Amino acid sequence: MKKLIFAAVLSLGSLTAFAQDAEEAQADATEVVAAAQDDFSEIAVEELPEAVTAAVAKNYPTATINKAYVNEAKQFKLEVSLEDGTSGTLYADENGNWIEQ
Known part of the structure; x- marks a missing residue:
């Protein structure tokens, strides 16, 4: 027992x-x-790699990138707004692949 x-x-x-x-x-x-x-630092939208801007244009054709940020791993944080007034944050790597956060 x-x-x-x-x-x-x-x-x-x-x-x-x-x-x-x-x-x-x-x-x-x-x-x-x-x-x-x-760990993201703000950069000018013009400094984004072409692959990132192309991915935004392809997947979000009505989006405007308002602010862009980059970290040491070359990942980009994008604050975007759509024509309908909605806004959000997207994350992508330097090759334009989306990163889920």
Whole structure:
């Protein structure tokens, strides 16, 4: 009987430790994404690579790029507005491939 109780307590302790590790991993991942988004420096829209402006023109033909930012990994953050008045933020790499944030 002692062994059964000991096994139950040990199992419960293991599950609790696993749950804490998962929460810490989620918090770490959130911090990495937030840090990556904060590392952008503003650049002139004219400095964007042709591949990025071409991707915007192809996928969002009514969009206007209002502001552009770049990070050390050559990823671009674009603040755009559409003719209908909506606006949003797009992320692309230097080859014009979209990045989900």
